Amino acid sequence: MTDTRLPQFISAKAAEYGIPGSAVAVFAGGEESYAFHGPTSVADPRPLGPDTLFHFGSITKTFTATALMRLVADGRVDLDAPVRRYLPDFRLSDEDATDSLTITHLLNHTGGWSDYLPEGGDDSLERFVAGMADLPVEYPPGVHAAYKNAGFAVIGLMLEKLTGKPYAEAMRSLILEPVGLTTAAFMTEELTGHVAMGHAAQADGTLDITTEWLPERYADPSGGLVSTIGDQLRWARFHLSDGGGVLPHELLTLMQKATTEVEGDYFGDGIGLGWFLRKVDSVPTVGHGGSMVGQYSWLLLVPERDFAVVSVGTAGPNGIPYNQDVVRWALETYLGLVERDPEPIPFDQARASELVGVYETATGRAVISARDERLLLGFEVTEQAREVIGKAPDFEPSEFGLLPDADDQYIVLTGPLAGMRGVFSRDSAGAVEAINLAGRSYRRRP
Template sequence: MSQITLTDFVESASKKFNIPGVAVGVWVDNKEIYACHGVTSVDNPLPIDQDTLFLVGSITKTFTATILMRLVAEGKVELNAPVSRYIPELQLKNKQARDTITVQNLLNHTSGLDWGVIADTGEGDDALQNYVTKMADLEQLAPPNTRVSYSQAGFNLIGRLIEKVTGQTFEQTVKSLIFEPLGLSHSFFARDDIMTRRFTVGHNRGEDGTLSIARLWRRSRGDNPGGGIASSVADQLRWARFHLGDGNAESGAQVLPANMLHQMKEPTATLRASNLGDAIGISWFLREVDGVRAIGHGGSANGQFGELLIVPERNFAVVSLSNTGPDGIPFNQEVVRWALENYLGLSDRDPEPIPFNTARAQEIVGKYENDVMTFTIDTIGEGLRLEVLLKPEIRAAADKELPPDHAPFDFGLLPGDKDEYIITGGAFKGQRGFFTRDQNGTVVGVDLAGRLFSRIH
């Protein structure tokens, strides 16, 4: 183990990436270790501690999935049942998909639904109902249960299913079934709950390197099931400990049967060339680190990023939260890797790309897109570069400021004939993906972070 303490490493790394505020927690040897550094905001700075609230983004999906599995345990929902059984008013652009997408397809991102609906559906109790109505125009990227493609819309649809089954709002159900029994006293959805406590704001770095406050602060209530929780590092570590346990709260009250908790960690679909993992369980991404199984989930908001990794067989967890984009991503990655190596002796390394190959490069150069972003690949000398941008019409339609686009990334192809690649520089360094071909062998799509972009030329 390194002689450097967690506190020393976190402080050094936060300065290296110039991040105003970070919070890190580790559960190891049956004890909690915390390292917090910096401030909540460059404009109105308050010191960060283990109870400061961060937006944890898509880590929220693990809460949504746990609630759903509770309903399965109670016999109120069946994983293999069509979603339309519970939401009969659901309308999708693809009518066949509407009738065949199952609950489990939503939980493991195999629904084939596009990423999401970019719309503010209000802050009222009908926010999710309104979100689901807007899904009628959502594209179907692939037939259900044929491939993994990460979908925010899918998890927001689960949130609406939870409302229909329980008769409560999604947020009330999470509070009564998870927050309260587990003692997560620093985890909230509502802005009124968050703003009366110490919370961070996101920051984005401009082209000249200066930081500015990220506005909008977070998306609207219709996105809560897929990414709406504001939580502290202490609560997130307590959440990780729950998933390391037997499904009971410290009081002894059962939150989820042990067999269901275990089922969430079992693979349901494989992932190809993904930094997210090798497979996906029930919301959790599964992978091996130096031969040892781990589960985890990341999250992002506008200028805020979170990473949660659990190693069940070592009774270990690490949580890293940061409040700057895009450098919060590599900061969190460095913290998680340092913790794995220094507490467990596990090495987590990226694969090395092959030298530039002109013929293979020409097969993939072009423009790709999904409903929200464009993905352009070109060559720079003897190297490959990709650029991911929000579509202009998405920015134009937004009634609030959206996160800035990232500078282009260098990337390289990985060994073998699998059409896999890895990003080698920038905020997304280490992220992996792959190209897909049609029956004639022509490249027709590219995946990045579990999201599919289709080739347009």
């Protein structure tokens, strides 16, 4: 069935944000509702629909994590075991960190290494993971949560070694076929059918087609999944179910329990096993987002209400606030749950002076400035990252404010990152050393 409110809302919201195409699916009250808006791309007038393939990016991590849990159920993997038990040649630059890194640290983003982009050449998972031996280790494993793609590449390599199959084949036998996801595939596979294109908004308001289907095998476990919106909702319903004989219910629910807490984080209040956890109106939710060049998505579950919503928009950077508004509308419309943003404190010059600077990883840099009694946050993609991922938009400076009664936590107030929360962290001497932005940790440049 289709709730007529849903297509009306997403069409109006897409027009507001300049999103050329979108698909949204909702499961509520035992019923599924779908809505589609717009064409395949600005150059292809075919309408988006139930058979359209979208690139769901990092939502793939929930698939990779669940496939690993099938091996946990079979007694072939121990979540508390060191990674080296399954990958004896695995190395980080710090020997103690290598020895203490566990499977759970991979799943909850507490591995502690710095961001990682591979050099050109062989794109296999084995080569990618071998390259991690040169990464600086910034925190001992288990101490600090910061979003990393590389941990899921390690899991992908484990799946290959333990099943004796390439990652995509292992995923198909462990998860995709048992759950009945008939359209799901990966970037490295030949895609046939109707594929939505991504877009980037230009300064003059025009949209450039940006999606490049890069067949990089190392990226499949962290962000390579392609499917219809229907298969994404089927995936969400699987994680609301008793496991359907595919995975024991106790392991499904274990994935949704906090393994580490986070403060002021974009993704929520805690991290489970492949999922991000957040309370909305005191009700626990479980979710994950996906960002690829020109396509942005979000999947959210409310297990105690048997509810799920999946949203994807085909333009950046406004696909981020678009999905946020869609998910918030669905929570309020179907469940009466309202997510409210906290109010920041007035501008404080002394505190602002502590924060101003440039914060970097291998993939991007956050630029913090203060102007006219406002704190501003800009974001730039590094040249190194552009060489790997292709076209990607920088974000113009957006206003943000610090939150009351929350040490160094902030909320973005304007622009495409509006509503995003994060936190600055300090070193042992009390100096600001990093910013958490969209879950990632960007370290301050001297």
